[in-house]
Amino acid sequence: MAWIGVDLGTQSVRAVLVEATGEVLARAARPLTSRRGEVWHEQDPQEWITAVEQVLAEVASFGEVEGLAICSTSGTVLLTDLDGRPVSPALMYDDARAANFLPRIVAADPDRWGSAMQPTWALPKILWLDPAEDQLVAHSADVVAADLAGHPVATDTSHALKTGYDLVDVGERGSDAPGADGAAAPGGWPASAFERLGLPGHLLPQVVLPGTLIGTVSVAKAQVTGVPAGTPIVAGMTDGCAAQIAAGALTPGAWNSVLGTTLVLKGVTKDLITDPTGAVYSHRHPDGDGWLPGGASNTGAGALTTMLPGADLDALDRAATQLAGPVGATIYPLTKPGERFPFVAPEAAGFELGDVPDDLHRYVGVLQGVAFIERLAFEHLTKLGAEAPRSVALTGGAVRSEHWNQLRADVLGVPVELPEAADPAYGMAVLAASGGTSVAETARRMVRIGRVIEPRPSDRLTDLYGGFVAELDRRGYLR
Structure with a gap:
């Protein structure tokens, strides 16, 4: 028996076939293209559909497929017709064209959205798309699942x-009817707002809980993908939560830190924590009995590619491992203007502390700055009531850096774990x-930790x- 995970990423679609022991039987990927402007970022949803067909066809023959789930980028949204077919471009997770709608959203429900809503979230973009009466709102994973079903x-x-x-309870359940298995998710759409x-x-x-049956693969799609007709399709999660599952960080005190282009932290709490600054938000635990703050x-x-254009980053990393200790330079590197976590400061700008005489110091200075933001983030989460980390599973492209892995363990003061297969598709x-x-129990059986790195004082x-x-x-960012 084996199961397929699909990840609709920004640059590619990836699929993986995994058996019950956690062994990966097959992988496949196809590239995606984006259209970008100064504040906007779009993709063609039909390209997702074609790419998913191709990756499924590549992995499905390597095992007896028992089911599949799909994740996608958080906040990516588009419109479909009443049959679930795309009728608009997809406005991607970092698309900020709808920022002007934010005051209107806050005014509609200040207590709910006064500090929580951000310009790149899906709701402002839906208002910008201005759906017609015969259209539906959908997320990336919804569109692909609808095409398969x-x-x-x-x-x-x-x-x-x-x-x-609203993940808790709004006392009014809007349009949120039971899902395919008859069980509605906790909470509801705030209908009045x-x-x-x-x-x-x-x-x-x-809306249903992750893991809920939402459809089965149709006969038509079975012929295209090789996934048997009738194969269950279950509701997925966003890519950050998917990576957290792959890392096995699903109990309080276990955290997942995803360091790729940007830094994303995810953990577990028994009770919902609230952040008046809006820097922290929580998903529901896929088991429905807790929360995933981050x-x-x-x-x-x-930031490394923009601050060190053309540099051999692998060579710099090897040189960094030969250093006797930390360098005196600390660089706060922002991939775009402003900061959103562990503090909210739209005016934030990057800066450098100490001497930066060469590329090696700049490289290590960036690594140290990101590690310091990571530590500050954990301190912020702990102040809000989250359990301090006992261990942190490191995922994302940055785990290729041996120096960075050890540095992060040293700065955090806790062991860091490197899972063998920690991508969202897994x-x-x-x-x-x-x-x-x-x-959580399934992840405990399937997720394999490849290595543990102990901190050095x-x-x-x-x-x-x-x-x-x-x-x-001093700059006023921590107000």
Whole structure:
């Protein structure tokens, strides 16, 4: 028996076939293209559909497929017709063209959205798209699942979060009817607020918990993909949550830190934590009995390519491992203007502390700056009531850097784990394999940790971190 996970990423579609032991039987990927402007970012949803058909056809023959789940970028949204077929471009997760709609959204429900809503979330973009009466709102994963099933499908609580879905209880359940298995998700669409925004409930998808059956592969798609007709399609999650499942960080005290172009932290709490600054938001635990708090920073490895254009980053990393200790330079690298986690500061700008005499110091200075933001993020989460990390599973492209992995363990002061297969597609295969049972237990059986890196104490790093935080405070970012 094996399960397929599909990840609709920004640059590619990826699929993985995983058996019950956690062994990867097959992988496939196809590239995606984007259209970008100064504040906008679009993709053609038909390209997703074609790419998913291709990757499924490539992996399906390597095992007996029992089910599949799909993840996609958080906040990506588009419109479909009443049959679930795309009728608009997809406005991607970082598309900020709808920023002018934010005051209108906050005015519709200040208590709900006064600090939580951000310009790149899905709800402002829906207002910009201005759906007609015969159109539906959908997220990336919804569109692909609908194409595989041959009909519109329910969305999940994870994708619905940035569309304005209330994960707790609004006392009014809007359009959120039971899902395919008859079980509605906790919470609901805030119908009154949506009415004030001119968005009637019938435009919005039904919402179910991740892992809920939402359809089966149609006969037509079985012929194209090789996935047997009738194969269950279960509701997925956003890519950050999918990576957290793949990392096995599904119990309090276990955290997942995804460091790619940007830095994203995800953890687990028993009770919902609230952040008055809006830097932290929480998804529901896929098992429905807890929460996944976290946030996404504008710092990350993406800054290395812009700050060191043309540099051999692998060579710099090898040189960094030969250093006797930390360098005296700390760089706060932002991949775009402003910061959103662990503090919200639209005016934030990057800066450098100490001497940066050469590329090696600049390289290590960036690594140290990101590690310091990571530590500050954990401190912020702990102050809000989250359990301090016992361990942190590191995922994302930055795990290729041996120096960075050790540095992050040293700065955080806890062991860091490197899972063998920690990509979002793998997480969706684990979710599909849970079959309505505990996702945490399924992950415990399937997720394999390849290596554990222990922290080394460093007074020098402690001093550098103190100076970094003091500079953030001096600039007014930590207000």
